[in-house]
Amino acid sequence: MKRLLFLLLALSAGCAEIPMLKDFEVNQSHVRLILIDKDRISAFCETIMDRPGDHLDGCARWSADRTSCEIYVTAPESVNDLARMATIGHEVWHCFRGRFHP
Numbered sequence: 001m002k003r004l005l006f007l008l009l010a011l012s013a014g015c016a017e018i019p020m021l022k023d024f025e026v027n028q029s030h031v032r033l034i035l036i037d038k039d040r041i042s043a044f045c046e047t048i049m050d051r052p053g054d055h056l057d058g059c060a061r062w063s064a065d066r067t068s069c070e071i072y073v074t075a076p077e078s079v080n081d082l083a084r085m086a087t088i089g090h091e092v093w094h095c096f097r098g099r100f101h102p
């Protein structure tokens with residue numbers, strides 16, 4: 001049941017992932033997690049991803065020197081905040097599989 005909930009949350013989470021290479025696959029990645037205030041996350045991601053008007057719960061991109069994958073999300077309010085927990089996992093997965101959205 002938790003897997004299904006996680007999948008549904010991940011699919012429904014607003015997300016942007018550029019500039020990510022499409023369809024790459026790695027088994028190791030240097031991930032940098034940056035926490036953004038919940039009132040600013042969408043506007044922040046819309047700006048850095050150049051997707052104005054989209055509602056984004058998080059985003060991922062390569063660092064300028066391409067040595068790490070940067071994840072921008074809002075901190076979960078508790079361990080039971082499954083939506084934000086799922087967003088973290090969703091964005092991290094972009095660091096390992098690039099653009100996996102259908």
Ligand SMILES: [Zn+2]
Pocket residue numbers: 015016017090091094101
């Ligand atoms: Zn995504």
